[in-house]
Amino acid sequence: MKQKLNRPLYFFIIPALVLYVVFWVAPVLMSFYYGFTDWSGVGDYNFVGLDNFKFLLQDGTLFNALKNTGIYTGFTVVFGNVLALFLASILNKKLKMKGVFRTVFYIPALFSTVVVAFIWSYVYAPYYGMIYSIFDLFGAGDAAPNLLGSTSTALIACAVVEQWKNCGTMTLIYLAGLQNLPDEVLESAKIDGCKWYQEFFKVKLPMIANTISVNVMLGLINGFKSFDYVFTLTGGGPGDSSSTLMHSVYKLAFVEYQYGTAEALAAAAFVLILVISCIVLFFFKKREVEV
Amino acid sequence: MKRKIVSGILACSMIGTMILTGCSGSDSTGGSAAGGSDKNAETDSRFTYDGDDVTLNFMYITGGDNEFYSDQLPELINEQFPNITVEVEEMPTDNYKSTVQMKFASGEGPDIFEWWPDKQAEPLVDAGYLLDLSDLECIGDFREDMVDSFTFDGKKYAVPLGSSFLTTWYNKDLFEQAGITDVPMNWDEFTECCEKLKDAGITPIVMGDQDAAVIQFGMYQVGASCIYSKNPDFDDQLYTGETKFTDDCWVETVEKYKSLYDNGYVMENTLGLSQDQSRQAFIDGRAAMIFDGSFGWEVLNSEGAEQFERGIFMLPANDKDEELVYNLTPAEGIFAGANEDHADAVKAVLSYWFTEGTPLFEAWAESNDNIPAHKNLTDDREMINEYLERYQDYDSIYNLNNAWPNGVSDEMTARFQEVIAGDADAQDVTDAMQTKFEQVK
Numbered sequence: 001m002k003q004k005l006n007r008p009l010y011f012f013i014i015p016a017l018v019l020y021v022v023f024w025v026a027p028v029l030m031s032f033y034y035g036f037t038d039w040s041g042v043g044d045y046n047f048v049g050l051d052n053f054k055f056l057l058q059d060g061t062l063f064n065a066l067k068n069t070g071i072y073t074g075f076t077v078v079f080g081n082v083l084a085l086f087l088a089s090i091l092n093k094k095l096k097m098k099g100v101f102r103t104v105f106y107i108p109a110l111f112s113t114v115v116v117a118f119i120w121s122y123v124y125a126p127y128y129g130m131i132y133s134i135f136d137l138f139g140a141g142d143a144a145p146n147l148l149g150s151t152s153t154a155l156i157a158c159a160v161v162e163q164w165k166n167c168g169t170m171t172l173i174y175l176a177g178l179q180n181l182p183d184e185v186l187e188s189a190k191i192d193g194c195k196w197y198q199e200f201f202k203v204k205l206p207m208i209a210n211t212i213s214v215n216v217m218l219g220l221i222n223g224f225k226s227f228d229y230v231f232t233l234t235g236g237g238p239g240d241s242s243s244t245l246m247h248s249v250y251k252l253a254f255v256e257y258q259y260g261t262a263e264a265l266a267a268a269a270f271v272l273i274l275v276i277s278c279i280v281l282f283f284f285k286k287r288e289v290e291v
Numbered sequence: 292m293k294r295k296i297v298s299g300i301l302a303c304s305m306i307g308t309m310i311l312t313g314c315s316g317s318d319s320t321g322g323s324a325a326g327g328s329d330k331n332a333e334t335d336s337r338f339t340y341d342g343d344d345v346t347l348n349f350m351y352i353t354g355g356d357n358e359f360y361s362d363q364l365p366e367l368i369n370e371q372f373p374n375i376t377v378e379v380e381e382m383p384t385d386n387y388k389s390t391v392q393m394k395f396a397s398g399e400g401p402d403i404f405e406w407w408p409d410k411q412a413e414p415l416v417d418a419g420y421l422l423d424l425s426d427l428e429c430i431g432d433f434r435e436d437m438v439d440s441f442t443f444d445g446k447k448y449a450v451p452l453g454s455s456f457l458t459t460w461y462n463k464d465l466f467e468q469a470g471i472t473d474v475p476m477n478w479d480e481f482t483e484c485c486e487k488l489k490d491a492g493i494t495p496i497v498m499g500d501q502d503a504a505v506i507q508f509g510m511y512q513v514g515a516s517c518i519y520s521k522n523p524d525f526d527d528q529l530y531t532g533e534t535k536f537t538d539d540c541w542v543e544t545v546e547k548y549k550s551l552y553d554n555g556y557v558m559e560n561t562l563g564l565s566q567d568q569s570r571q572a573f574i575d576g577r578a579a580m581i582f583d584g585s586f587g588w589e590v591l592n593s594e595g596a597e598q599f600e601r602g603i604f605m606l607p608a609n610d611k612d613e614e615l616v617y618n619l620t621p622a623e624g625i626f627a628g629a630n631e632d633h634a635d636a637v638k639a640v641l642s643y644w645f646t647e648g649t650p651l652f653e654a655w656a657e658s659n660d661n662i663p664a665h666k667n668l669t670d671d672r673e674m675i676n677e678y679l680e681r682y683q684d685y686d687s688i689y690n691l692n693n694a695w696p697n698g699v700s701d702e703m704t705a706r707f708q709e710v711i712a713g714d715a716d717a718q719d720v721t722d723a724m725q726t727k728f729e730q731v732k
Contacts, residue, residue, distance in 0.1 A: 234501065
């Protein structure tokens with residue numbers, strides 16, 4: 001009887017479902033299809049089987065993009081979460097001007113990517129940048145690091161910028177998690193003689209596991225999707241040293257006009273990201289503690 | 292009573308309005324007649340379009356004098372052809388290329404648009420996206436060598452906007468300070484210049500290598516003499532397999548360009564400098580030279596921290612006993628999409644635009660920052676004319692990537708960034724270029 005009553009409600013899902021299928025599911029499935037063709041973006045195309053996938057493996061594009069994306073993601077997840085948790089712990093204490101600090105930490109999240117990238121390009125720039133100026137103040141301008149211009153640091157330099165922007169959002173999520181912890185549990189921990197680090201690692205952390213899993217998932221997704229800061233700050237360079245998965249897809253499709261190969265890379269990336277996300281989600285689900 | 296007063300006021304105001312409208316109507320008719328007669332006097336009876344009302348989509352690349360495209364072009368076209376409306380859309384180069392291709396692929400290609408010559412246009416021609424403009428009489432007024440770059444299978448697909456060249460901008464004051472009086476005409480003289488500058492404590496060259504595309508500005512100048520002085524058909528032979536990027540001439544090109552970095556002639560840390568920052572460094576007098584193009588005219592002539600006189604010369608990569616080859620390349624052309632319904636309107640507009648003497652032609656000629664390709668237009672920039680005169684007896688070559696499929700130049704610049712970083716050598720660059728060429732040709 002109840003099922004009968006609810007059945008018409010399903011019809012209300014149809015418009016949203018149609019939009020979702022047409023604009024999301026269908027393009028994803030089509031990208032799998034085009035991954036097996038040699039389409040150049042104009043004119044006809046031929047079916048080339050697994051050639052595009054073979055090329056990506058032999059050429060090293062897939063490996064390089066995966067390696068860079070892994071480093072980028074690892075950095076944004078680990079460094080981002082540690083920093084955000086640290087800031088949230090400070091903001092959770094009884095501080096004067098707590099509201100001002102919270103606002104200040106969140107301000108970078110309000111800027112657009114292009115504005116942030118422009119600002120940071122002048123932080124990193126040799127001869128004109130902030131870092132160079134600071135070194136120059138001490139008469140050591142020549143020793144200033146060229147972070148965006150070095151193959152070993154360009155990728156991390158981009159990740160730092162992304163973290164600078166996203167840290168405020170992650171901090172707010174952690175802050176909400178910390179503030180939701182029941183006082184009686186924390187009080188009893190203190191009564192039991194917990195030191196601050198025992199309280200933090202043994203009591204607070206397990207209890208905000210669901211918050212951690214949200215932030216880790218957000219960090220993972222941001223890391224796997226990383227494109228904008230790499231595109232605007234280094235263009236994937238020097239060489240391909242900061243070219244991530246999404247940037248490689250962009251370069252193949254819109255610079256080299258190898259849409260077929262780009263679709264193959266996008267499809268491979270999709271499957272990979274899906275698998276990793278599921279594993280991480282499963283891992284954290286098992287560790288969540290009911291508050 | 293109140294109602295009567297209100298209706299009376301309304302009636303009066305209506306009559307008043309009608310009288311005023313009538314007056315202004317007659318005025319406006321008069322005005323319009325006068326304007327119309329003015330317009331008729333301005334409109335040129337040689338250019339007509341009798342078809343239905345049509346809206347044409349025009350797309351152009353961001354940069355240069357945008358006011359002509361965004362304001363004057365649609366206005367002047369609409370004045371001449373009241374039944375043609377032009378919608379203008381602009382985009383920066385990267386987005387522009389992909390957007391135009393996507394629009395064509397989805398059957399929504401632009402009616403009139405800017406695009407690049409030779410190999411860059413070939414995929415659009417092959418896909419049947421472009422309108423054959425061979426019957427446009429005004430194309431005959433443009434230099435044939437420029438039109439040839441837009442000609443495929445004997446059909447002319449675009450009106451050339453002009454030409455440009457890659458060149459070396461230099462600071463005459465710093466050159467004098469280092470005791471250099473003449474512009475170098477071969478590689479030895481050029482490296483000697485660099486040494487003299489370095490000895491005088493002046494940074495010889497600045498480049499914005501973070502924007503990989505600028506590597507082309509120097510590399511193509513070196514390649515012009517190293518590759519094409521001996522074999523002008525090198526690019527054609529790439530497609531037949533007679534030549535390869537891994538041939539000695541290309542390795543020599545990359546080696547020579549690399550040596551400028553190895554010998555400390557190029558400012559340090561250029562991989563962290565953007566093109567804008569490197570141009571700023573040049574106009575601030577921080578370095579004596581920058582590899583750029585005639586298209587950098589406005590920025591590189593703007594005032595910086597230092598006041599100095601500018602000059603331009605071709606980076607001479609030829610040995611003493613060899614001929615110099617300089618760079619001169621067709622700039623973009625104006626193409627039309629193959630939309631049969633709009634073909635007449637498009638041709639009427641292009642005829643009006645590129646026929647000498649029309650208001651649209653005059654406005655375009657004034658705003659065009661390329662070296663004119665029209666036979667009756669001349670460039671009034673002294674430095675440009677002096678440059679072209681200096682090299683007029685030498686052979687010229689287009690921008691090398693005009694002859695390559697998409698992707699090869701990007702591979703070259705990406706790998707050369709690795710060379711600058713010390714992670715690759717010249718052979719790695721040419722190997723990667725050949726591999727990419729075989730993959731995308």
